[in-house]
Amino acid sequence: MASKSKRVIPGTTIFDGDMARKGYALNKMCYSFNSEENRQAFLADREGYCARFGLNAEQTKAVLDLSVLAMLAAGGNAYFIAKLGGIYKLDMQDVGAQQTGMTKAEFQAKLVAAGKN
């Protein structure tokens, strides 16, 4: 495939065709988490559940580590990763804090500060 030069926005991944292809299995697994039965099946055997959806080693490790940045790098889409986060009762400030290396309180303070500028 001819390589296209892509515009880089720091700290931002555009979920384009390349990422959608790379992350398909991971996102398909996360899509299954719209069902409570599937969420429970995942919790009962996390590694086996990843294998059932054909996740590769990088994706499986990212899921087991619950590392959002690693899931994004492995082709995960934010909306689908959020369904996995929901299983662990992580809200968007937990997820934001994890990705930016802040505490949740620091991340929330950053959001509040954005309204005062």
Add this chain to the structure above:
Amino acid sequence: MARIVGGISVTHVPYIGRAIANSLQQDAYWKPFFDGFPPVHAWLDKVKPDVAVVVYNDHGLNFFLDKMPTFAIGAAEEYRNADEGWGIPTVAPFKGDPDLSWHLIDSLIEAEFDLTTCQEMLVDHAFTLPLELLWPKRNAALRTVPVCQNTVQFPLPTPKRCLAFGRAIGKAIESWDSDARVVVIGTGGLSHQLDGERAGFINKKFDLEFMEKLVTDPDWVTRYSITDLVELTGTQGVELINWLTARGALGGAVKAIHTNYHIPISNTAAGLIAMETV
């Protein structure tokens, strides 16, 4: 012929569903957001729409990446909400308007907007929460038509295309042989980014300019590419294309009835505009 009474653009953060379910509207965190709505309720009581056409984006409830339409429209008798996986309560189904849906499908495809048509369609928080916010006591008589735009998998439709799509929706509604009064709603945004090291990005300056231009000069938005909008508003802030499509449907000049803007709701800059056609 049917008449477009106006339009409303509003944020659709999932977290709002929990606030409604737990009656937190007057809680200190939520009050600046919920206090934006009573003037819009009063306006809706005055203009009394029979039908709401809702332009939104699905987040992996009805559409997965196996089939991802750029533009899709519901053509069902009713639209059900379902478990989205992130623990927000599901809400009762909304009534459809298949006559308007098929009129829109016929008109829009004739106008060369080749939509995906859905006789069954689950609607997620981006459709349900704005309706819950705008009609907190459910208006059981209200009929709805969901119009779903892809904001999940790039490439997304350009702002220029969305504005033209919206204008075609407006023309189609106005050519519908019905005495219905129609409101067009656009949901999502404003600036926010959930993913990556730039998570938590918010751009108040751009949002405020966007809100002003949406009312007075919507073509202004078409100077930006989707990638420009990602840079300016965040990876999910790009949902503002739903606002643009809805604004397009209102046609030329409009008058802002009420606006509100508050940071943050969850990770999002929350915006609201009610516009009346003039």
